[in-house]
Amino acid sequence: MIGDTEVLIVGGGPAGSAAGVALARAGRSVTIVDKATFPRDKCCGDGLTTGALRELELLGLDPNTVPSWKVTSDVWLRTPGGWTVSYPLPAGQGQYAAIAERQELDHQLLLMAKAEGATIADGHAVTDVRPRPDVVEVDAEGLGTLHANYVIAADGMWSPVRKHLGMALENYRGEWHAFRQYFSNVGPRASEDMFIWFEPEILPGYLWSFPLPGNRANVGFGIDRRKVSTQAMKTLWPELLARPHIAEVLGPDAESEGTHRAWPIPARVDEISLTAHRSFFAGDAAAATDVMSGEGIAQALWTGRWASEAILAEPDRPEAAAARYRDRVAQGLVADHKMSNLLSGVLASPLGVEFSVRTSGMSHWTRRNFARWLFEDYPRAQLFTPRRYSRGMFSRDGAYQ
């Protein structure tokens, strides 16, 4: 029986679990409700940036509990003109990039929240949310009506909580749209390294192959829906996979597992509302993904943690907690979002990609530092936000050292 709770988290993805771990660890009564029954799949590239890895380490996740966890240190970029460069991440200093199947990763994170004392109610969809003077009232299938002092809406791209609170953006379908498919029996290169192909028709989007254990790979491509139509994606998918430089990396025996899946990616954290009556939007529900790369796991973990910190700091003053959360997100993500938007504009043209990749690939030093920046080892707009400087931030070890 689920009773009323201090904080109700809607959604048990990375944003919801990160918030759940932090709140339960601080001794708060917290319930995570998710419509899916875990372990559940999430359409994703499964790529963990340094930013995500550091946050997972901070949460206390043990990578050994995630069987598909694969550390990788080389990423290959190919320009539309065929220029290919390998970017090595620092070796022997911890993890800077890893791949982990979301089905396993998200389940482990939810189990961590449970172990800290959070109540988990998976398999129950939230069907209505009503603001009341001193609480939030939430209806969930099979659970009846729950009351909470605070709600964290970590319920993904389509955020039903946002909709129920009347704050959904009309006709909003995300900035990006991406396909993903798992492959078995991939060749030795796709089994070990990460590949990013900038193909002319999908710029500033790209096609990726990320390695998984057992000669498997997560392969997919994303498009900026303002530049490429989602209708074109179905026909583009087989065409892209058949291109010789891509087929060669995947190898002659690569076999697709089931059909591909597609899902939108929201990236407008600078414009969307982050709070509403005693409710905080986190992760995809806050449109927090990186607009240049489409990555959102680190952003989900950060915003989940920041929402919980705001609640912990102001347990009885919802307006102060909301202001604190909005400030934290502005400080931690908005400048980076603007920077990514700018760079995404550069990557929208083949010439822009050639210039960026060739410049960043000039020397071992530029390649290594570009790779660290690409993998969010430090914020995208770090150079333009000196207030966020800290000693040694450009030479830190990776996570899980």
Ligand SMILES: Cc1cc2nc3c(=O)[nH]c(=O)nc-3n(C[C@H](O)[C@H](O)[C@H](O)COP(=O)(O)OP(=O)(O)OC[C@H]3O[C@@H](n4cnc5c(N)ncnc54)[C@H](O)[C@@H]3O)c2cc1C
């Ligand atoms: C194809 C693709 C590839 C991507 N690749 C990468 C990548 O390689 N690296 C990266 O960092 N990011 C990647 N992303 C982005 C990343 O997947 C998301 O940013 C991330 O999953 C956001 O996490 P979240 O916790 O906010 O939401 P989610 O992980 O989407 O979790 C939301 C949860 O809310 C639940 N929910 C929804 N409705 C309800 C309801 N009514 N009641 C209760 N629960 C509900 C859902 O069941 C779900 O479990 C990719 C995205 C796509 C689409």
